Amino acid sequence: MTMASAFEYAPAPESRAVVDIAPSYGLFIDGEFTEAADGKVFKTVSPSSEEVLSEVARAGAADVDRAVKAARKAFEKWSALPGSERAKYLFRIARIIQERSRELAVLETLDNGKPIKETRDADLPLVAAHFFYYAGWADKLDHAGYGANPRPLGVAGQVIPWNFPLLMLAWKIAPALATGNTVVLKPAETTPLSALFFADICRRAGLPKGVVNILTGYGDAGEALVTHPDVNKVAFTGSTAVGKAIARSVAGTDKKVTLELGGKGANIVFDDAPIDQAVEGIVTGIFFNQGQVCCAGSRLLVQESVQDEVLDALKRRLSTLRLGDPLDKNTDIGAINSAEQLARITALVETGEAEGAERWSAPCELPSSGYWFAPTLFTNVTQAHTVARDEIFGPVLSVLSFRTPDEAVAKANNSQYGLSAGIWTEKGSRILAVANKLRAGVVWANTFNKFDPTSPFGGYKESGFGREGGRHGLEAYLDV
Amino acid sequence: MSEQNRLSVYKTYKLYVGGKFPRSESGRVYEVTDSKGQWLANAPKSSRKDARDAVVAARKAFGGWSGATAYNRGQVLYRVAEMLEGRKDQFVREVAASEGLSKSKAAAVVDAAIDRWVWYAGWTDKIGQIAGGANPVAGPYLNLSTPEPTGVVAVLAPQKSSFLGLVSVIAPVIATGNTAVVIASADAPLPALSLGEVLATSDVPGGVVNILSGATAELAAPLAAHQDVNAIDLTGADTALAKELEIAAADNLKRVLRPQPVDADGTSDSEDWPASPGTHRLTAFLETKTVWHPTGALGAAGSSY
Numbered sequence: 016m017t018m019a020s021a022f023e024y025a026p027a028p029e030s031r032a033v034v035d036i037a038p039s040y041g042l043f044i045d046g047e048f049t050e051a052a053d054g055k056v057f058k059t060v061s062p063s064s065e066e067v068l069s070e071v072a073r074a075g076a077a078d079v080d081r082a083v084k085a086a087r088k089a090f091e092k093w094s095a096l097p098g099s100e101r102a103k104y105l106f107r108i109a110r111i112i113q114e115r116s117r118e119l120a121v122l123e124t125l126d127n128g129k130p131i132k133e134t135r136d137a138d139l140p141l142v143a144a145h146f147f148y149y150a151g152w153a154d155k156l157d158h159a160g161y162g163a164n165p166r167p168l169g170v171a172g173q174v175i176p177w178n179f180p181l182l183m184l185a186w187k188i189a190p191a192l193a194t195g196n197t198v199v200l201k202p203a204e205t206t207p208l209s210a211l212f213f214a215d216i217c218r219r220a221g222l223p224k225g226v227v228n229i230l231t232g233y234g235d236a237g238e239a240l241v242t243h244p245d246v247n248k249v250a251f252t253g254s255t256a257v258g259k260a261i262a263r264s265v266a267g268t269d270k271k272v273t274l275e276l277g278g279k280g281a282n283i284v285f286d287d288a289p290i291d292q293a294v295e296g297i298v299t300g301i302f303f304n305q306g307q308v309c310c311a312g313s314r315l316l317v318q319e320s321v322q323d324e325v326l327d328a329l330k331r332r333l334s335t336l337r338l339g340d341p342l343d344k345n346t347d348i349g350a351i352n353s354a355e356q357l358a359r360i361t362a363l364v365e366t367g368e369a370e371g372a373e374r375w376s377a378p379c380e381l382p383s384s385g386y387w388f389a390p391t392l393f394t395n396v397t398q399a400h401t402v403a404r405d406e407i408f409g410p411v412l413s414v415l416s417f418r419t420p421d422e423a424v425a426k427a428n429n430s431q432y433g434l435s436a437g438i439w440t441e442k443g444s445r446i447l448a449v450a451n452k453l454r455a456g457v458v459w460a461n462t463f464n465k466f467d468p469t470s471p472f473g474g475y476k477e478s479g480f481g482r483e484g485g486r487h488g489l490e491a492y493l494d495v
Numbered sequence: 496m497s498e499q500n501r502l503s504v505y506k507t508y509k510l511y512v513g514g515k516f517p518r519s520e521s522g523r524v525y526e527v528t529d530s531k532g533q534w535l536a537n538a539p540k541s542s543r544k545d546a547r548d549a550v551v552a553a554r555k556a557f558g559g560w561s562g563a564t565a566y567n568r569g570q571v572l573y574r575v576a577e578m579l580e581g582r583k584d585q586f587v588r589e590v591a592a593s594e595g596l597s598k599s600k601a602a603a604v605v606d607a608a609i610d611r612w613v614w615y616a617g618w619t620d621k622i623g624q625i626a627g628g629a630n631p632v633a634g635p636y637l638n639l640s641t642p643e644p645t646g647v648v649a650v651l652a653p654q655k656s657s658f659l660g661l662v663s664v665i666a667p668v669i670a671t672g673n674t675a676v677v678i679a680s681a682d683a684p685l686p687a688l689s690l691g692e693v694l695a696t697s698d699v700p701g702g703v704v705n706i707l708s709g710a711t712a713e714l715a716a717p718l719a720a721h722q723d724v725n726a727i728d729l730t731g732a733d734t735a736l737a738k739e740l741e742i743a744a745a746d747n748l749k750r751v752l753r754p755q756p757v758d759a760d761g762t763s764d765s766e767d768w769p770a771s772p773g774t775h776r777l778t779a780f781l782e783t784k785t786v787w788h789p790t791g792a793l794g795a796a797g798s799s800y
Contacts, residue, residue: 262745267738450786458786467632477748
């Protein structure tokens with residue numbers, strides 16, 4: 016700890032002045048910002064300070080209907096445009112996002128609570144890259160492997176989560192527009208702002224009215240959207256419970272559905288792994304974005320012979336993580352997104368302790384206002400423990416051990432989920448053999464939490480179905 | 496003794512589960528008739544327990560079958576076509592009786608079904624190249640997407656096309672390494688039950704395909720709700736049943752292949768079985784796994800290899 020104090024950092028906050036947040040925002044329907052039909056609004060707060068950032072319109076069923084009608088109307092012309100024209104709109108959007116990247120990064124950090132380091136270096140570059148990538152597909156769909164002239168589905172109803180607000184928007188909107196669909200998108204109620212800024216970007220890009228509609232609101236608006244009879248495609252990223260409800264609600268319809276749901280990713284560390292690199296990977300795996308990541312490596316499976324060494328190094332590393340002001344460029348751990356999420360994490364951690372797992376939390380001071388949770392890990396965890404089974408969606412790592420590769424694979428696969436996994440070993444053949452046996456949609460070998468627009472992402476089992484990203488991601492928006 | 500006077504030997508049709516030929520554990524049978532209502536045979540009326548047993552058998556077979564090389568699966572499927580060819584007369588008879596077709600029309604259907612096995616046999620070692628590949632990520636990684644089988648697939652075979660339709664829904668499921676629990680056409684199950692005998696002698700490991708006869712809705716309900724079934728093909732379900740099953744299937748987020756809407760008069764399957772099938776029945780029961788490998792940079796400044 017004396018070492019830590021010798022390396023105290025001076026505050027290095029990113030300037031808030033680059034972003035101008037209006038006191039209120041409307042819904043974005045048919046190219047115009049408009050109030051909700053019933054005039055309802057809600058406040059969005061900064062989770063790191065609880066300061067109210069803005070007041071936004073709260074969409075209801077009537078607004079959903081209006082937005083779907085606008086999207087339907089726009090569909091005819093948009094889908095009939097030559098792909099090369101659609102491509103240019105998307106390239107424009109990608110470029111404007113790059114130009115306004117710093118502003119959007121600060122906005123996202125304010126509304127979400129995640130560190131500026133992440134929004135600046137991960138979220139925003141990936142958002143722009145995603146639009147750039149799918150822009151190029153718009154006039155090449157004949158060559159995508161789905162037959163000649165594959166057709167769009169129509170109106171896409173898209174509901175996205177709060178953990179990567181703008182990135183999830185990009186994952187949804189870019190492939191939908193490239194393939195000729197029009198969209199109605201509902202951002203999460205705790206992070207509505209970046210989607211509204213995106214609406215402004217659509218206007219700047221000259222995107223035809225009604226092609227993109229943004230409805231801020233709560234779960235009721237999301238439900239009205241995915242169950243709307245004139246929606247042809249449902250894309251949802253969020254909890255497995257809601258995903259199952261959506262899967263039930265579309266039964267018997269022609270709606271095409273993709274679901275990207277929860278996870279309980281296993282990060283497997285073998286005894287021959289480079290321990291220092293593995294520790295960095297474990298930290299990235301579960302503490303990136305405060306662990307509020309569906310593909311987080313929330314279960315550490317460590318080979319028994321190196322367990323003590325790994326845990327000692329891990330605790331030492333966690334003690335150096337800097338938790339605090341998300342706008343500070345040195346901050347590693349930002350705020351939890353909402354009071355509700357903090358309560359959920361807290362309750363699950365209490366369950367972990369009550370069930371007999373051993374808790375260790377990094378010794379760090381938590382700010383007095385806002386929603387915070389110290390990086391935490393559990394040892395003495397069995398596969399039956401709640402903290403080894405349920406998705407916590409917070410900065411909480413459950414540590415289990417194994418002796419043989421077979422045992423590691425069996426434990427990794429012992430989950431209702433199958434979204435992600437990590438493998439740490441110096442032995443190439445072991446990477447390939449273990450990766451082959453893992454029932455997970457994304458496997459990171461000697462790395463973790465890497466994303467790219469060309470790389471398909473999505474789960475096995477109850478982590479959902481369908482893929483986003485890459486050539487595979489086109490299928491979700493084509494009538495094939 | 497002249498041909499006319501010889502008393503023929505009736506065949507007892509049995510289920511095909513785990514590579515064996517059990518009767519229904521319930522002891523029930525039902526009468527199967529031809530298109531004119533003449534009695535053909537008694538088929539086992541499978542129970543929920545039979546369905547659950549079939550899932551256990553399919554799960555047990557999944558590791559070996561999905562782990563077999565694509566080349567090996569292709570050879571095994573081709574062997575099925577060879578065996579079918581040798582028993583063509585029997586299938587022509589059964590299809591003619593089940594579907595009310597003339598002998599020549601039934602023969603054309605059986606020929607098409609055998610050719611369909613051959614078509615899918617050839618896909619086993621090609622689908623991975625069509626559906627997977629390397630992705631050019633912006634970083635020092637080899638990023639590879641590979642299709643993998645979803646797992647245990649419940650298959651509701653088409654109700655009308657008792658053999659070509661049946662083959663067209665089973666072959667793509669197992670070609671990619673899945674294992675199947677198949678509910679045969681309720682009114683025309685005999686070709687399906689006979690197919691089990693062919694599979695049993697074609698190097699297809701026991702449990703890879705399990706065939707049940709009986710009431711479709713009664714058997715489909717426990718399969719759609721089963722927590723160890725990964726996907727369901729609703730081809731043989733009518734609109735109302737398909738909706739009900741899709742709701743049940745959501746409980747563990749099974750992959751669902753919806754049926755084409757049934758013809759208004761209900762006399763034929765709405766799918767065009769003789770048409771070239773494309774790949775969608777193969778890809779419907781595949782998962783995409785994407786693996787990231789760091790590549791390093793040999794000899795470059797700051798190399799970390």
